[in-house]
Amino acid sequence: MRAVVVRRFGGPEVLEFADVPVPAPGPGQVRVKVAAAGVNPVDAGTRSGFLTEAGIVPPRDVLGIGWDVAGTVDAVGDGVTGFAAGDSVIGLLDRPSAALGTYADFVVLDADVVAAAPRTVSLVEAATLPLNGLTAVQALDLLDLPPGATVLVTGAAGAVGGYAVALAKARGFRVVAVAGAADEALVRGFGAEIFVPRGDFLADRVRAVIPGGVDAALDTALLGLDALDAVANRGRFVVFAAGAAPIPLRGIKVEHVWIAADGAALARLVTLVDDGTLPLRVADTLPLAEAAKAHERLAEGGHRGRLVLTIE
Incomplete structure (x- = not known):
């Protein structure tokens, strides 16, 4: 599968595509086929090396990029009862030191950090919610x-x-x-x-x-x-x-505030989206292949809402 990673720090040009094995969900985990991934300042902080310089991310040879995800459950690990293949979900990968992020075809998450996606909006819009x-x-x-x-x-x-x-x-x-x-x-x-x-x-x-x-x-x-x-x-x-x-x-x-993934809290946010209390905003969408361009756009600032990468 495709995954966006960084092997050296710098500007958007250091983002590269890696061909990696599709990850398997372990006990208590779900594998999500990614439909959309939000583009956030923390992604740029990982890519540039700021988070490593700040002591938040330890040095490693390869870092994955992306925290927000919306997509469809593709497989579940042992012990997972709340989700099944085909469910539309959103989630948050809150480990900036992970070798694989959500800018990828698939991502594995612990089931307790995942929530059913909102019913009233698209998965692209839903990808702006978790982080x-x-x-x-x-x-x-x-x-x-x-x-x-x-x-x-x-x-x-x-x-x-x-x-x-x-x-x-x-x-x-x-x-x-x-x-x-x-x-x-x-x-x-x-x-x-x-x-x-x-x-x-x-x-x-x-x-x-x-x-x-x-x-x-x-x-x-x-x-x-x-x-x-x-x-x-x-x-x-x-x-x-x-x-x-x-x-x-x-x-x-x-x-x-040090963010922590929380599926129950995310589910409560989904309820607020579906009842109209919490509006979601997408500034623009770009295909995963244009991840570097998305980071260039992010650096320009002035967006009302989030840029979102879509994965075909």
Whole structure:
């Protein structure tokens, strides 16, 4: 089968195709015939060597690329009862040190990190959900706030930020969204009650509408101290990238969300997709053969939604 791997770090040009054996599912695992794989910044971080330099991925001769997957169960290992061949599923491969990722014809996943795919959207759309949706959910879990709390979401028009706005709204939070001025209607559509355009003196402008500051912030745009300054004393602040945590001033609890695959949580997200609470966004699709081009497009930025690789 085909699989995209990296044997040396660098730009999109280092992505190469390998012809590897089709993996066999072990006990408690399923093999998925991949229909679509989301293209995420973490994929670029693996390819460039950033994750290895940061101590997140150990050095190895070959690294697979890709975390998100949507497809069809092709085979199941011993002990698997919740899935059968032919089931449409989504899942997350959360081991960046794996030799094979989801940019491939087939991928093997533990059954407990897989969920039935949404019924109301295509597999291409569904492939945008696992990594970004679970990241948003697990970040909100870290806040441990009651309904009615005010939550600032930076990068609210982005893939993780958009999910964070919608999911925070669904939990009963008052959402203050930060994004480019042109994206106001978009993020209000996700459920933001208050919109603050991206720009200088962010904290002053947030505090003008929320005196004393917000209860918490999800800093998906990695604004750091600019966003922290908008949080009330002894509030909460969640960061989304290694090394991005600001100094925890004024007793603010600063935490990092480290994503973990979770099939049960993914199934709950699927329910929110199917009932219309959680919109999915595909920026564009490219065939697997154009993985390098997809990474070039990813580096350009400015996408509303995720790029998705399709596998024939």
